[in-house]
Amino acid sequence: MYRSLKATASVSTHPQAVAIAMYGGASQSLPKAYRLLDRQWGGALAAAIKRPEFTRDAGSVTCLYPEGGTRLFVLGLGDKKSFREDTLRACLGSLLQNCFTSKVTKLHLELSPGLGHSFKPEPLGRLVGEMLIVSNFSFESCKGTAGGSGSGGGGLNLSIEVEQAQLAQVRRGLTVGRSANYARTLAATPPNIANPAYLVKQCKAMARKVGLKCSIIDAKKAQAMGMGGLVAVGAGGSTPPALICLEHIPPASKKTDSNKAPVLLVGKAITFDTGGYSIKPSANMDAMKYDKCGGMAVIGAMEAVAALKLPIPVVGLIPTAENMVDTKAYRPGDILTCYNGVTVEVTNTDAEGRLVLADALAYGTKKYKPRAAIDLATLTGGVVVALGSFCAGCFCSDSTLRSRLFDAGDAVGERLWHLPLWDEHRQMLKGTHGDIVNSGGRGAHPIQGAAFLSYFIGDEGPTQLSSLPWAHLDIAGVSDLKEAKSPWCKGPTGFGVRLLVKMLEGWK
Ligand code: BES
């Protein structure tokens, strides 16, 4: 269910509802802060916890109606020993739905006493801000006359009240959450609308709005520059491929890092992946509109980086193409020359993501001389087989960059798992008539993807694993959900936006 949400955060009083949090388990005692508050609720909370049916199971939200009007939402945190922040995220998703149903427009959050003070106000505020926004996402713009009276039923101006120490981070969380939802809106937009030309238009408009520099390397230019991968993959598409370049240049000041090398983000944006002549089976092919999610994560992150005016230069590159079957389409057997001169024998036109990323990575690392490069891509079905849908696969041999990514992922609940990439994996890709093949047989699919990309990182890539700190995130398992799971609805998750922003905010 979705209604428009205008959330603001303040520290004012007189709420219509208060939300508190409680662990489950044997303990029947209330934290002191709640005991004091319970006086104004006439002891309703103390009475409730004596009742056997009063649940605080992980993820539950229970509504109490104390005398005097103020409603009380109790977020159930479950057993304290097995608590994870995802429980709180799930609670906040349900809490927002409760606010909609009961038309609460002023909500006071008093979660700290229940969570315990090891949960600091700032990260708690951030989590609250992000989750209230992302849990309200839904994609309605393609609903038509058979859509019913609309699940919407009007919007809600929700103002949230939090303690002063949380406020700044709640607000940042709202901003980052909106960017994650923007990435999800683009991801959900169907492939007959969201083609490469559409993404170019969207990025130009977004960049103008938030103050990013946006330049486009169109298909002609890409051809002239030697981007043989991007051009080949997009050759059969309904609109030509393109490389979208977004740049965040922080205003120069003592505090900023603007004279330093940027962080480079690269995201795969295949607007639809049929597999090309190595065509995919038809079952679930519709989900291949989500093959642009890596690129959408970069677009969302760049929007937030600009909105938050982060003091660090960041470049976002989004190679976009549609992988179709067409007389103009590329074929198995074609040999392509990529931007850095590496030639690729196409053994499988369905291994297209790595071909568009190859040019973007080679171009990005050469042109911008970044201090680090991170790419995100729905690159392989193999990573879904290996890791399922609970984390993304992370390839990164630089331990500093890896810590930055893992710490940020843990902080926002976008989990990563480390996978190996060795020279042996690079050898799997040796070509017969070209330098390398784009798919080298059955073994280690997700690693082959990473190994392929490594040929396009920095100056050394073509001959050996580069020393440039680089990470490849295979997000094929996490970029869309087959079923709703609070705070997430079915569909795109925006995976990567919150992680990247968190990482860039903390970059020292
Ligand atoms: N976009 C797919 C990967 C994918 C599969 C994403 C399932 C999400 C869900 C990618 O372009 C692809 O087709 N990969 C192939 C690579 C193979 C041909 C080497 C794969 O994983 O099977």
Ligand code: MN
């Ligand atoms: Mn493919």
Ligand code: ZN
């Ligand atoms: Zn693909």
